[in-house]
Amino acid sequence: MRLRIWNVLRASATALAVALPAASFAAEPLKVAFVYLGPVTDGGWTQMHDVARKKLEAAMGSAIKTTFVENVPETADSERVFRQLAADGNKLIFATSFGYMEPLQKVAKLFPDVKFEHVNGFKTAPNIVVYEPRFEEGFYLIGVLAGQMTKSNTLGFIGSFPIPSVIRNVDSMTLGAQSVNPKVKMKPIWVNTWYDPGKERQAADTLIAQGADAVGQNTDSPASIQAAQEKGTYAFSIDADMSSFGKKAQLSGTTEDWSGYYIAETKKVIDGSWTGNRHTRWGLKEGLVVMAPLNPDIPPAAVKVFEEKKAKLISGELNPFAGPIKDNSGKEMVAAGGAMPDATFSSLNWYVDGIEGSVPK
Amino acid sequence: MIALVPMIASTVVAATPLIYAALGETVVERSGVLNLGIEGMMLIGAVAGFAAARASGSDSVGFAAAAAAGVALSLIFGFLTLNLQTNQVATGLALTLFGVGLSAFVGHNLAGMPVERLEAITIPGLSAIPLLGDLLFHYDIMVYLSVALFVGVHWFLTKSRTGLTLRAIGESPGVAHAIGKPVLATRYLAVMFGGATAGIAGAYLSLVQTPMWVEGMSAGKGWIALALVVFGTWKPARVVVGAYLFGGVTQFQLFAQGFGLPVPTEFLSMLPYAATIVVLVIICRDPKTILLNQPASLGHSFHPTT
Secondary structure (H helix, E strand, O other): OEOOHHHHHHHHHHHHHHHHHHHHHOOEEEEEEEEOOOOOOOHHHHHHHHHHHHHHHHHHHHHHHEEEOOOOOOHHHHHHHHHHHHHHHEEEEEOOOOOHHHHHHHHHOOOOOEEEEEEEEOOOOEEEEEEEHHHHHHHHHHHHHHHHHHOEEEEEEEEEOHHHHHHHHHHHHHHHHHHHHHOOOOEEEEEOOOOOOOHHHHHHHHHOOOOOOOEOOOOOHHHHHHHHHHHEEEEEEOOOOOHHHHOEEEEEEEOOOHHHHHHHHHHHHOOOOOOOOOOOEEEOOOEEEEOOOOOOOOOOOHEEEHHHHHHHHHOOOOOEEEEEEEEEOOOEEEOOOEEEHHHHHHHOOEEOOOOOOOOOO | OHHHHHHHHHHHHHHHHHHHHHHHHHHHHOOOOOOOOOHHHHHHHHHHHHHHHHHOOHHHHHHHHHHHHHHHHHHHHHHHHHHHOHHHHHHHHHHHHHHHHHHHHHHHOOOEOOOOOOOOOOOOOOHHHHHHHHOOOOOOHHHHHHHHHHHHHHHHHHHHHHHHHHHHHOOOOOHHEEEEEOHHHHHHHHHHHHHHHHHHHHHHHHHHHHHHHOOOOOOOHHHHHHHHHHHHHOOHHHHHHHHHHHHHHHHHHHHHHHHOOOOOHHHHHHHHHHHEEEEEHHHOOHHHHHHOOOOOOOOOOOOOOO
């Protein structure tokens, strides 16, 4: 773990300011802390959270004071970081990685007056709230583009780990593609890492060699976009716009803008309306899930379909997981006329029809 | 068979950085020095190579800068372990931590920037041969140089006088010193050579494999190179076989998944490590092989008066 020295300095300066009330006339600012898995320059997941933190600071002005700690592994180290941040007087703490779930449970019990927010988890508490992007909407739209642009009718997906929140993405990409092109097949490859450019590159090369000409990803580096650029196929970015790595290859991608959520939650803490035990899922409508810029080479007809589907997702007319949905063994998972309940996403472990292979058990 | 061509090509690209790093470390360890800092030197090489190639527009400058950066970092290690006689294991680990941090710091502003990939060279006539041309003559220059490096290291360690001196120093620095061999100078040169190859291995990642810079992009390859040296029983040929084997099985498991093989992916991910260990264990069935091949003074500090 690397605690940036200026954060420590800033924290101690704040402590000093609190210790000398005569020096400050304004009400004591709310201290908000962010805990990041990666470095703030990772060009993806963590950077997006930090961009939102800066927007939060700009929006709230002197009413709050933010701190962040980067490169915090999902181990016992994180427990120490949470404990220290809570002890330092932070009243609202955002834990921005799934793996902080258990350490957070422990620390939250010790600091009942500190409010914790945990991304993508599934364990809430009186002072823990879970928040999560509706990525299925973004991946559905990726599928809509992939389904229209593929020539081989074979799509690929580079998965990190076969966990419910990632299986959801390959499922929704496939459903989106099938909505515009019933012939598509999907080949997923699991690399069992969030981040290993070399391995992601090999996985992309493999998928392309096996005929997949539009490859989605749930790993963090732009390696698959570079591979597609060289081979003349298509790829999609994740978390950030990665088109600088492949202008022709990147069709679009999913990014996140967390600032709306962070501002809303911080305001709730300030006006006292914050409550625990909530599980919030925000998507395109709320502006948390944002699509990366569309590739100008996409034909206007395909863009039109994309925009229509997007508008319907925002209005709620279209649900990516609306029935009937069969898994790839032919068993009906969602009945016609129904839709998958939100709670099911945290235990999703089957492939929709059209995906090759079986979910690694 | 045609389907195998891209798989083999990817294998070669995956194995090349391991070959550079592992061959360099073989020479270092043969001189009796254990440098666990490969991962750090690779990352420094990756960021230096990337920055230099971007600034100059030339990949050769990139690789040269990477080698120089690797050497610079290895000199710190050399000074600490050879002059100040610090513990080699601890110093090597510190070097890795230092390299990881320093490369992230230096590369802060380089993240997210593209660089042209080093082009594969086509050899007139040879590259056009069906199948064989694709299989053997369609790589970038660094792949061919890695083969040359293997031949060079093998010749150096087995045939050249200096190489034999280096091995003698690795076995028994005291004796070598007594008969007037320059122990410290030889070890310094070996450590610098290891630094240069590790730097080049890093630049291969940031200029060829995935032409970009991202923090921690070596993702543990330095440690794998280190393990290959041990499992290759300090013999260049076995080290190279191990690297290709590792790269090949890594590639195979991705292909197997793409074909929808019903095997747990966790098992497949484990396969490269398991297969490499199994094969190399078979190569040296006799438990004495590792002990006999291991340089006797590996990891021990040497002081002329002791």
